[in-house]
Amino acid sequence: MENLTRLSQKWLRLSVLCLLAIDVLFPVVAQRAPDYSYEDDYIFWGNPSAYLEYQAKIAFPLIDAMLQVHPPKEVMNQHRRMALVTLDQFLHETNSTRQAALYSFATTRMARMLTAMDEPLTSGVRICKLPNSGFIIKSPKTVVAVDLVAGSYAGGSLLSDSIIYEILFRSNALLITNADSRHCNSDIAQLFTTFGKKVIAPKGVLKSLGDKVMHMGDDYVQTVELEGMTLNVVPGHNGNAANNIYIIEFTGYETVAHTGAQNSDADWDIIDLIHQVYDVDILLTKSQSTQLERMIAGFQPTKVITTGENEMENSIDLRESYWTTQKRMSNLDYLHVPNIVMTWGEIYDYANGEQTDISAISDNTSSSSQKVFKNGRIYIRRNGQTYTLTGVRVK
Amino acid sequence: MRRFFLTCLSLLSVIAFSAAQTASVNPNTDHYIYQGYLSDYKLALASEAFASIDTMLQTYLPQTEILLPREMALVSLDQLLHDTDNDATEPFYRFINTRMARVLEDLDRPVTEGLRIYKLYNDGFIIKSAKATVAIDLIPGGSNAKPFITDSIIYGIAGKCDALFISHWHADHANLNIAKSFAARGKRVIAPKDLWVDVDPMIQPLAEHKETDIVFEDLDLTLHVLPGHQDNVYNNINVVEFHGVGTVAQTGDQWYCCDMDWIDRVHLKYDIDVLMPNCWIHDMERHLRGFAPKMIITGHENELGEHSIDHREAYWITIKKMELVSALNIPYVLMTWGEWYDYKK
Numbered sequence: 001m002e003n004l005t006r007l008s009q010k011w012l013r014l015s016v017l018c019l020l021a022i023d024v025l026f027p028v029v030a031q032r033a034p035d036y037s038y039e040d041d042y043i044f045w046g047n048p049s050a051y052l053e054y055q056a057k058i059a060f061p062l063i064d065a066m067l068q069v070h071p072p073k074e075v076m077n078q079h080r081r082m083a084l085v086t087l088d089q090f091l092h093e094t095n096s097t098r099q100a101a102l103y104s105f106a107t108t109r110m111a112r113m114l115t116a117m118d119e120p121l122t123s124g125v126r127i128c129k130l131p132n133s134g135f136i137i138k139s140p141k142t143v144v145a146v147d148l149v150a151g152s153y154a155g156g157s158l159l160s161d162s163i164i165y166e167i168l169f170r171s172n173a174l175l176i177t178n179a180d181s182r183h184c185n186s187d188i189a190q191l192f193t194t195f196g197k198k199v200i201a202p203k204g205v206l207k208s209l210g211d212k213v214m215h216m217g218d219d220y221v222q223t224v225e226l227e228g229m230t231l232n233v234v235p236g237h238n239g240n241a242a243n244n245i246y247i248i249e250f251t252g253y254e255t256v257a258h259t260g261a262q263n264s265d266a267d268w269d270i271i272d273l274i275h276q277v278y279d280v281d282i283l284l285t286k287s288q289s290t291q292l293e294r295m296i297a298g299f300q301p302t303k304v305i306t307t308g309e310n311e312m313e314n315s316i317d318l319r320e321s322y323w324t325t326q327k328r329m330s331n332l333d334y335l336h337v338p339n340i341v342m343t344w345g346e347i348y349d350y351a352n353g354e355q356t357d358i359s360a361i362s363d364n365t366s367s368s369s370q371k372v373f374k375n376g377r378i379y380i381r382r383n384g385q386t387y388t389l390t391g392v393r394v395k
Numbered sequence: 396m397r398r399f400f401l402t403c404l405s406l407l408s409v410i411a412f413s414a415a416q417t418a419s420v421n422p423n424t425d426h427y428i429y430q431g432y433l434s435d436y437k438l439a440l441a442s443e444a445f446a447s448i449d450t451m452l453q454t455y456l457p458q459t460e461i462l463l464p465r466e467m468a469l470v471s472l473d474q475l476l477h478d479t480d481n482d483a484t485e486p487f488y489r490f491i492n493t494r495m496a497r498v499l500e501d502l503d504r505p506v507t508e509g510l511r512i513y514k515l516y517n518d519g520f521i522i523k524s525a526k527a528t529v530a531i532d533l534i535p536g537g538s539n540a541k542p543f544i545t546d547s548i549i550y551g552i553a554g555k556c557d558a559l560f561i562s563h564w565h566a567d568h569a570n571l572n573i574a575k576s577f578a579a580r581g582k583r584v585i586a587p588k589d590l591w592v593d594v595d596p597m598i599q600p601l602a603e604h605k606e607t608d609i610v611f612e613d614l615d616l617t618l619h620v621l622p623g624h625q626d627n628v629y630n631n632i633n634v635v636e637f638h639g640v641g642t643v644a645q646t647g648d649q650w651y652c653c654d655m656d657w658i659d660r661v662h663l664k665y666d667i668d669v670l671m672p673n674c675w676i677h678d679m680e681r682h683l684r685g686f687a688p689k690m691i692i693t694g695h696e697n698e699l700g701e702h703s704i705d706h707r708e709a710y711w712i713t714i715k716k717m718e719l720v721s722a723l724n725i726p727y728v729l730m731t732w733g734e735w736y737d738y739k740k
Contacts, residue, residue, distance in 0.1 A: 042715045043675070048705040055477065058711045059470045066467050079464050082451045085444045086471040089478075092440065290426045317433040323443045324427040331425075 056101035074338040084322035106158040109345025124351025129342040133307040139250035142228025145171040147183040153312040173198035177260025178243040179205040202242035217244040237264035254281040275300035304339040445490035459726040469710035494733025502555040509739035514730040518695040524637040527614035530556040532568040561586040562647025563630040587629040624651035641668040662687035691727035
């Protein structure tokens with residue numbers, strides 16, 4: 001009897017051990033082999049997160065390729081519209097697992113932009129778009145960065161430190177419109193001052209940097225002469241916070257204005273009259289405003305380039321899309337002020353009232369690894385495939 | 396008593412607040428500003444994206460070479476269709492019905508040479524020759540209460556077809572109401588064994604799940620049914636031979652390793668022009684070798700409804716899978732819903 005009890009206990013123990021073993025081993029068996037890659041069969045069953053991550057890896061280079069083939073122009077074609085609305089889709093996701101693909105996208109485009117930016121400019125201005133409301137504006141005599149920030153996303157930065165440094169080295173000055181972190185970064189401002197670059201900010205902003213920063217913006221328009229430009233500072237507001245509107249007259253060349261996060265009704269008296277005093281060629285302004293018409297009427301620029309799309313720090317409903325910008329600008333077609341919707345890492349060359357040949361710059365001078373020159377023709381390489389500029393896959 | 400009143404008051408407040416939230420209308424819609432109206436924003440984004448995709452796909456039609464803009468449009472569509480917030484929304488219904496309405500219209504356009512192959516939701520196809528129009532796995536999608544494709548469109552399409560072939564009983568392939576609409580017009584429906592037995596004389600399930608030839612003299616075609624499986628489910632592989640024009644094969648949800656021995660030899664018996672495999676078929680390469688088609692058009696991408704997003708097979712996945720078998724040098728055409736391709740031998 002005792003033996004039987006011992007035997008049954010032994011079996012019970014063995015059974016429990018077997019069950020434990022099955023419990024532990026089964027998930028292991030169910031998983032893929034350690035050396036498995038999704039590229040073996042592209043089956044993502046049971047792993048939606050991996051699927052979406054891979055989809056982002058596929059989509060961002062496609063978007064990038066489309067945008068290279070169809071650079072910013074006043075009249076947006078359907079190809080560029082397609083690429084931008086797809087980008088809007090991906091940038092209105094919140095899942096951080098797609099961060100790697102987004103970071104790679106942003107970095108690739110910035111690197112390409114910096115290369116193109118270095119091409120000599122003999123007339124006009126070259127406008128390079130950065131995340132949020134950031135721009136680099138280059139004339140033949142000077143380069144100025146406006147609202148340069150790294151842009152945050154899921155705890156990381158869109159622009160790497162090295163890209164910030166590359167921009168810094170190319171710039172003569174940094175203009176900051178307001179204190180909001182989507183426009184102003186004290187570390188970047190400090191870097192500029194450390195390297196002897198001018199930093200201009202509204203009063204009360206970047207106090208910690210003391211007199212290393214030129215604080216401007218008061219109850220009246222202030223003007224200062226800087227290297228290669230005359231800077232006019234219009235004292236605007238974002239709510240109650242100071243927001244400098246910069247009107248940059250590039251000496252001997254065009255005039256570009258940047259409105260930062262301007263949204264206060266208290267400033268319309270000044271803004272309404274700006275066109276009577278300044279001859280603004282290009283207005284850089286947020287389109288996300290119910291008063292956009294009045295803003296454009298106040299400046300009466302030759303062209304508008306919108307700012308502030310897809311600020312990744314914002315909640316999705318606040319994260320301005322490229323397609324909403326297009327719609328909003330279409331609503332104002334009757335003003336007959338052409339507009340250009342740009343995305344990160346794009347450049348727009350402007351001289352004598354017209355866009356100069358942007359495609360010639362982006363296609364012929366970029367040293368990007370994604371461009372291939374073969375038999376005197378330019379091709380785009382991505383995912384191991386070669387395409388013509390019109391999108392035909394080359395075998 | 397006081398507690399009762401307080402509870403009632405709280406409940407009323409919650410209800411009133413919820414009602415106000417539901418009823419609130421974005422005052423800035425005209426300015427395309429959606430602050431605080433996330434679902435409105437997502438609907439508007441989907442609407443814009445679907446429209447843009449549709450425009451691009453109409454410009455870059457299906458062909459054996461996928462151009463960058465078309466690939467972009469398909470990946471954009473993948474992204475939309477893998478965001479479950481877009482399921483069963485008005486922009487989605489508009490997109491799919493707009494495209495299916497084009498099929499309905501195009502079915503009136505005569506085919507003078509070869510075969511015109513229409514791709515439908517979900518794994519559905521219509522193949523039209525000069526003499527016959529046959530549908531395979533034609534369904535409206537969605538639920539009975541809210542089908543993806545409106546009755547007027549799906550029954551309009553059904554009304555222009557001469558026969559319906561069903562691969563297997565799963566709801567994403569077989570719809571009894573559609574089958575009955577064929578039968579009501581005196582059109583034959585060929586179904587797998589045991590499906591819709593004794594429903595209507597024109598609805599004809601196979602007597603045995605075995606290789607079967609069915610001649611349609613009036614349509615000048617022969618249907619060769621090959622006895623496939625999806626695991627244990629009978630799955631007819633429908634090989635449609637349009638006499639003197641071409642032969643197409645649709646694999647339904649073929650997924651069964653034990654059929655591979657005879658699938659390996661299909662090409663010895665049938666001269667397949669176009670193979671329409673389910674895009675997630677297991678061992679695509681072996682199936683392609685077995686059928687040895689002259690062209691491939693995959694089906695079943697982006698199956699919505701109950702499928703979780705990891706198994707809503709994306710168009711980009713098909714592109715990648717076809718790259719894996721590119722050594723076979725069989726041209727393939729990647730199509731989405733509401734498109735067609737003219738095949739000539």
